[in-house]
Every structure is written in C-alpha cells, then in structure tokens.
Amino acid sequence: MSNLGEKVKKIRSKNAGPFWITIDVFCGDKKIYKDVCNKLKNAKISSLFMISEQDLKRFEIDNLNVIKFSFPRKIIQGDIFDRDMHGAQLAVILSEMKF
Amino acid sequence: MIPIKVLVPSGVLGLGFDLEALNNGIKNNPDIISIDGGSTDSGPFSLGSGTSKYSRAAIKAEWKSLMIAREKANVPLVIGSCGTCGTNRMVDWMENITIELAKELNQHLKIAKLYCDQQKEYIKESYKLNKILSLNPAPKLNNKVIDEMSNIVALAGAEQIQECINTGADIILAGRTTDTAIISALPLMKGANPGSSWHGAKVAECGALCSTNPTSGVVMVEFDKTGFTVEPMSKNAFCTSQTVAAHMLYENADPYILYEPGGYMDVTYSNYYNIDRKKVRVEGAIWNSSINYNVKLEGAKIAGYQTSLLVLLRDNNYVKNIKKWTDKLTDFLKKEIYERMDIDSSEYSLEFRHIGLDSILGELEKKLGSPVEVGVLCLITSKNEISIEIAKLINPFLLHFPLSFNEELPTFAFPFSPVHSNRGCVYEFALNHILELDDPMDAFQIQISEV
Numbered sequence: 001m002s003n004l005g006e007k008v009k010k011i012r013s014k015n016a017g018p019f020w021i022t023i024d025v026f027c028g029d030k031k032i033y034k035d036v037c038n039k040l041k042n043a044k045i046s047s048l049f050m051i052s053e054q055d056l057k058r059f060e061i062d063n064l065n066v067i068k069f070s071f072p073r074k075i076i077q078g079d080i081f082d083r084d085m086h087g088a089q090l091a092v093i094l095s096e097m098k099f
Numbered sequence: 100m101i102p103i104k105v106l107v108p109s110g111v112l113g114l115g116f117d118l119e120a121l122n123n124g125i126k127n128n129p130d131i132i133s134i135d136g137g138s139t140d141s142g143p144f145s146l147g148s149g150t151s152k153y154s155r156a157a158i159k160a161e162w163k164s165l166m167i168a169r170e171k172a173n174v175p176l177v178i179g180s181c182g183t184c185g186t187n188r189m190v191d192w193m194e195n196i197t198i199e200l201a202k203e204l205n206q207h208l209k210i211a212k213l214y215c216d217q218q219k220e221y222i223k224e225s226y227k228l229n230k231i232l233s234l235n236p237a238p239k240l241n242n243k244v245i246d247e248m249s250n251i252v253a254l255a256g257a258e259q260i261q262e263c264i265n266t267g268a269d270i271i272l273a274g275r276t277t278d279t280a281i282i283s284a285l286p287l288m289k290g291a292n293p294g295s296s297w298h299g300a301k302v303a304e305c306g307a308l309c310s311t312n313p314t315s316g317v318v319m320v321e322f323d324k325t326g327f328t329v330e331p332m333s334k335n336a337f338c339t340s341q342t343v344a345a346h347m348l349y350e351n352a353d354p355y356i357l358y359e360p361g362g363y364m365d366v367t368y369s370n371y372y373n374i375d376r377k378k379v380r381v382e383g384a385i386w387n388s389s390i391n392y393n394v395k396l397e398g399a400k401i402a403g404y405q406t407s408l409l410v411l412l413r414d415n416n417y418v419k420n421i422k423k424w425t426d427k428l429t430d431f432l433k434k435e436i437y438e439r440m441d442i443d444s445s446e447y448s449l450e451f452r453h454i455g456l457d458s459i460l461g462e463l464e465k466k467l468g469s470p471v472e473v474g475v476l477c478l479i480t481s482k483n484e485i486s487i488e489i490a491k492l493i494n495p496f497l498l499h500f501p502l503s504f505n506e507e508l509p510t511f512a513f514p515f516s517p518v519h520s521n522r523g524c525v526y527e528f529a530l531n532h533i534l535e536l537d538d539p540m541d542a543f544q545i546q547i548s549e550v
Binding site (some may be wrong): 014015016017018019020022024026030048049050057059061063064066068070072076077078079080081082083084085086089090092093096 | 125139140141143144234235236237238295341343344348349350351353354355402403405448450452458459460461462463465466478482525526527528531
C-alpha cells in the first residue's frame with residue numbers, strides 16, 4: 001500500500017468562492033484513472049474531511065483523467081476560526097491517504 | 100460576423116504581466132482590452148473594509164501600461180471589480196488613478212463608471228418581496244444582518260458592461276463584476292456564439308493560467324459564430340487542449356456548469372483541439388437563459404476586533420504536552436478574565452493554535468509527529484477593542500504558565516515586543532445569495548465623465 005499522492009500525477013485543492021472547497025486529482029494516465037475511480041469511494045472522502053456524503057459532489061472527467069471532489073466549507077473563508085483561507089493545504093489529506 | 104478579439108493582459112490588475120507579450124497582443128489588433136480588478140479570493144477584509152488588496156502604486160504602474168496600450172490600439176479598456184471588492188468608493192479610487200495618469204500621459208478620455216453598491220433599504224425591500232434567494236450554503240439572512248453589513252455589492256454581468264460599452268467610453272471602470280462578463284460582453288453584443296462567449300471568457304479570466312506559462316499573463320481570445328480560439332501572447336507560452344480544458348477545473352466547484360447573470364453555461368460537450376503549437380480551438384459550449392434575471396450578491400459584516408499573541412516553546416516537556424498546557428491555560432485565563440475584567444467568556448472568543456502540530460488542518464490532521472518546537476498562536480476576538488486589554492492580561496501567563504504547580508516558573512520565548520498584535524476590525528462574509536431583477540440595470544448605475 002502506497003499513498004495516493006505517490007500513485008497519481010498531482011493533487012491540488014482550492015477554495016471555489018468563499019463557501020466551497022474543490023479538490024482535483026490528476027491521475028496522469030487512463031489506467032491509473034480507472035483504478036482510482038474504482039477504489040476511491042465517496043464514503044472514505046467524506047470521512048477524511050468530516051463532511052456528510054450528501055454534501056460531497058464527485059466528477060469523473062474522462063478526457064483529462066481527473067477526479068474532482070467539491071464540498072461546502074464547514075467554516076466560511078476568512079471566518080475567525082478559518083485556518084486556511086484558500087484551502088490549498090487540504091490536498092495533503094488525500095495525498096497522504098493509504099491507497 | 101467579423102470575429103471579435105479580446106485581449107486579456109492578466110488574471111488581475113496588480114499581479115503583473117509580460118510587457119513584451121502585451122505589445123504582441125496590441126500588434127494583433129484587439130477589439131477590446133479586458134482585465135479583472137478583484138475577487139473575494141483573499142477573504143472578507145477587502146469587501147468589509149471597502150479597500151483594495153493591492154497597493155495603489157502597483158495598480159497605478161500596471162494601469163499606466165494598459166492605458167498606453169489602449170491608446171495605441173484605440174479600443175475600449177475595461178476593468179471589472181475595481182479595487183478588489185468593487186464598491187463604489189473603489190470605482191472612484193480607480194477613477195482618481197486614471198485621471199492622474201491621463202494628465203501624466205496627456206490623454207483625453209471618456210470614462211464610464213459602473214456602480215454596483217446596494218443600499219440596505221433596497222436589499223431589505225427585495226428580501227421582503229422574496230426577490231433574494233439563498234444559494235447553498237448560505238449564511239442566515241434577516242433585516243438585522245442586513246443592517247450589520249458594512250458593504251453589499253451586486254455582481255454585474257455582460258448586460259451592464261454592454262451598457263457601458265454602448266456609451267462609447269474609452270475606459271470602463273466597473274464595480275463588482277463577474278470575472279467573465281468583462282470578456283464576454285463585447286463578443287455577445289456582436290453576435291458570437293453565446294455558450295462559447297462565456298466559455299472563452301472563463302478560460303481567459305485568469306490570463307495565461309490556461310497556458311503552459313501562467314506568469315506571462317497575456318492571452319488573446321478570438322470569438323466567432325461557432326466557438327473561440329485562445330492564444331497566449333508571450334513567446335514562451337503555449338496553450339494545449341489539456342491546459343485549456345483543465346482550466347475549467349480551477350476554483351470551480353462544478354467543472355461543467357458556470358452560473359452567470361441571466362443564465363448558465365454548460366461545457367459538458369465542448370471539444371478542445373490544437374490548431375497549431377500555441378493556439379487552441381474550442382467549440383460546443385451551450386448557454387441556457389434563465390426565466391428570471393438574477394445577479395449574485397456579496398456582503399460582509401464585522402466579525403469582531405481581533406488581537407493576536409505568539410509564543411514559542413522549545414522545552415521538551417512542554418512541547419510534548421502542548422495541548423494539555425493550552426487546555427489548562429484556557430480554563431485559567433477564562434477565570435482570570437472574568438474575575439479581573441468582569442468579562443464573561445461568551446463575550447469574546449479565545450483560541451489557541453499549535454503551529455508545528457496541527458495549526459492548518461486542525462481536527463482533520465491525521466499525522467501527529469514529534470516536533471522539536473511548537474508555536475502557540477493565541478487569537479482573541481471580541482465585539483469591541485477590549486480584545487487588546489484581554490491580550491495584555493494574557494501576556495504574562497503565556498510567558499510563564501506552568502504545567503504543574505510544584506515546578507519552578509517556566510519562561511517561554513516571545514519573538515516580538517510588543518507581544519500582542521492589534522489586528523483591528525475583522526470581517527466575515529454574510530451573503531451567498533442571488534437577487535432577482537426586473538431589468539438588468541435595476542441594481543446598477545452608470546456615470547460618464549471626460550478628462
């Protein structure tokens with residue numbers, strides 16, 4: 001078992017406006033993309049980010065070999081309890097997950 | 100129709116662009132130069148305080164290059180979301196810079212200003228008439244919250260920018276506008292494919308971010324009846340079908356759908372292909388008009404007055420027990436603040452973050468390593484400036500608070516004098532809503548001037 005980040009080309013996260021976070025998993029090639037699509041379950045993603053599965057949007061973008069996840073922020077961007085306004089460090093949660 | 104060329108110098112004014120690439124763009128005869136001036140991307144402070152994120156000097160220097168380029172090309176120059184937040188005051192700020200530069204450059208100009216501020220009474224009335232609808236997720240809205248907001252703006256779309264273009268202005272200074280509308284407005288007016296007008300605008304709204312060389316800034320988009328072609332203007336930048344298609348992912352919660360005033364664009368069935376090494380052709384986006392004409396609202400209100408303190412700990416026993424230390428310290432301080440200042444803990448927020456441990460991910464952090472040192476960031480936020488006094492009360496305990504009471508008084512590392520930093524007024528976003536309009540100009544005003 002290796003980390004997801006070692007298997008794919010790149011994982012990035014970013015705020016999408018003040019109310020959403022979006023994470024892009026660039027798989028690199030079709031084989032890895034298919035493998036990741038099959039094995040990366042929404043339940044697992046939801047539990048890693050402590051959100052409900054209903055709030056999670058998932059997009060499988062075949063032509064780019066990308067899997068994208070979006071979900072509403074629990075803490076709105078720039079709120080006094082916000083720790084990462086751009087949410088760009090959240091990507092490590094996916095890169096460091098065992099795969 | 101004759102194809103319409105829109106020159107986009109960069110993703111935002113203030114970030115810089117390659118001057119040679121800008122000149123290449125001008126040589127390619129654009130019909131308009133469009134640049135974004137703002138965003139909510141840096142948080143609520145800009146809108147809350149009604150100020151620019153970038154320095155006036157940086158804005159002026161870049162605007163000067165664009166005003167010179169505009170004169171050469173003899174086409175309109177449009178900036179959306181002036182001064183980051185796009186309030187009326189920031190539109191006037193941008194006008195002030197423009198007038199200064201017009202004098203320095205000896206340019207005679209017609210300027211159109213688009214105002215996007217919303218009056219509280221109008222918002223309350225619209226709310227009462229159910230013309231304000233919440234998006235997901237939306238902060239709670241009521242009249243009290245509306246009263247508390249320091250600034251409310253509506254995001255202009257293509258229609259309002261087109262009104263400005265129709266005035267024949269040389270320079271258009273728009274308040275808060277969608278990033279895409281400043282680019283799509285002219286091609287839409289001239290009969291370009293509507294879906295592709297929005298799609299091309301979306302691809303180019305971050306400048307050369309859709310290319311292999313994002314920092315070069317400048318791109319040209321050519322719009323026609325069936326699609327658009329995008330080309331970076333720097334010698335060292337290339338667009339590929341991948342870089343262009345991938346841009347739809349960036350900062351978008353949905354990679355296929357983009358809502359704009361008056362409808363939404365759908366790029367599910369778009370095709371991307373390289374025409375040559377640099378240029379990418381895209382076709383197939385669809386525009387769906389909505390029945391009602393809705394614009395998005397943005398608003399910010401004061402979250403409180405914040406003061407921060409930072410203490411650094413290297414003592415191994417304290418580093419190992421850092422959470423226990425701040426838990427004990429929190430209980431102790433709440434009691435002290437109540438006893439000495441008569442302030443109940445419900446009247447302020449006191450938070451400790453452990454830098455080196457989990458200060459970024461918080462409860463989501465899975466890896467708890469063993470750092471050699473930890474920084475403890477203490478944040479106090481209160482309804483008024485009492486947070487400074489609370490910070491001063493906290494100061495000696497942050498320096499000396501012991502884990503157990505039978506040990507010699509410890510002393511930790513303060514990196515600053517004064518120890519506390521007054522962060523002043525901090526804001527929070529208070530709207531994720533749309534406003535329904537009978538006419539696109541209902542919530543917007545245009546002012547014309549000559550210099």
